[in-house]
Amino acid sequence: FIGINASGKTTILKVISFVIELLNNKPINNISSNEIISDINGGQRVTFSAYFYHENIIYKLKTTIGKKENPVDGSTKFIILDEALWSKEIHRIKTKKSLYDFRDSDLKTERNSNEQYLMEDVSIIVALNKKQDTNFFLYDTSEFTDHNMLNVLGRYPKELLTFLDPSIEYLVCQLNEKKVDIKLKFYGKNEINLSSQFELNKYLSSGTIKGLSVFMGAVFAFIEGGYLLVDELENHFNREIVSTLVRFFMDKKINKKGATLIFSTHYSELLDEFERNDCIYIVRNKEGITAENLANILKRNDIKKSEIYDSDFLKGTVPAYESYIALKKVLISMR
Known part of the structure; x- marks a missing residue:
């Protein structure tokens, strides 16, 4: 997902995270990203339609x-309130x-208010x-976007440490009762103990720090296929x-189980890493947040996607010229 500032990229990722947690039987009131629906009042409702695949079957879950x-x-x-x-x-x-x-005859089950063993905020998908x-399997790092910190316990692979910082000899994070014990050692230096x-x-x-968290998340996704x-x-x-x-996720020798990387970015040059257009979504916020598949608006694959994006050919992908001029005038007038 790519878009300018405040286009809604973070909100879209939270929606995706919310739906996956819903499909994993997690009570809605315990889902961290439920903030996306926190503004609804007693008389309002929101409906999610999720489509997923398992063992040659396509499913549709509609949850209100x-x-x-x-x-x-x-x-x-x-x-x-309602679910099918x-x-x-x-x-x-x-x-x-x-x-x-889907046809009416494809209906598999509906939510029944008489189901005494089903919690009010848990999906019938359970x-x-x-x-x-x-x-x-979901490894969501979005909650650490504004607070960059390690979120994986254990001994970090030496190869990953060398890739990110060749001066690190080892890094171990262990949970000791209610606190975290961290052992960090650089080559030629004494071990550092942190809490x-x-x-x-x-x-x-x-x-x-971000690399360790994100790449370890990738490792878990490769193992689980999530x-x-x-x-x-x-x-x-x-x-x-x-x-x-990005290339690791594209490499079938590494990504044997078809794990998926879902990310947001402002970095238009990154678009050129992708051969196809249908895995890229342009996010805009004009009278509501929308995510438009690039394949629907750009039919050619033989031109640099970054240049198309930066030129504003796709509309709404660069700050408005009028706002640029207004800011420039303010800066010029400052004394």
Whole structure:
């Protein structure tokens, strides 16, 4: 997802994270990204339609969410008001358009208010997940976008440390009761013992810290075949490190289980790493947030995507000229 500042990229990633957690049976009130629907009031509702695939079956889950007020203390919580699950075999899909078309006869199950064992904020998908013993692996780093810190315990691979900072001999983070014990050693120096991830900022660059978290997230995604979410991927990284991560996900020898990297960026040059247009979304915020697939507006693959983006040929991909002139005039008039 690429767009100018305040176009809605972070919000879109939070929506994706929210839906994946919903599909993983997590109670809505416990999902960290539920802030995206926190502004709805008692009379409003929001509906999510999620499409997913498993063992030659395409599913559609439609979930309508609202708020319920506690009459005693006035507190509110999220509840699922209505929900239905459809399914169809993949061999029925003849065109790309028909992928999202479901018949009434495809209805598999509906939410029943009489189901006494189903929590009000847990999706009916829980029954399907239990039957198939499946869920979606998600490694979401977006909550660390504004607070750059390590979020993985254990001994970090030597090869990763060398790739990010060749001066590091080893780094180990272990949970000891309720605190974290960190052992950091540089070549030719004494071991450093720390008790907080934040203390690492004194010894490691912000790029190294983010790199350790993001690349370890990639490792977990490669193992599980899941999703890695990164907001503002280029933050703290140089271009080559960002490109390396993207190429790892494209390499089938590394990414054997088809893990997916979902990220936002302002970095138009990164678009040139992708041969196809259909994995890139242009995000705009004009009377609401939209994400438009680049393949729908750019039919050619033989031109540099970064140049098309920076030229504003796609509309809304660079700051408005009028705002630039207004800012320039203010700066000129300053004394």
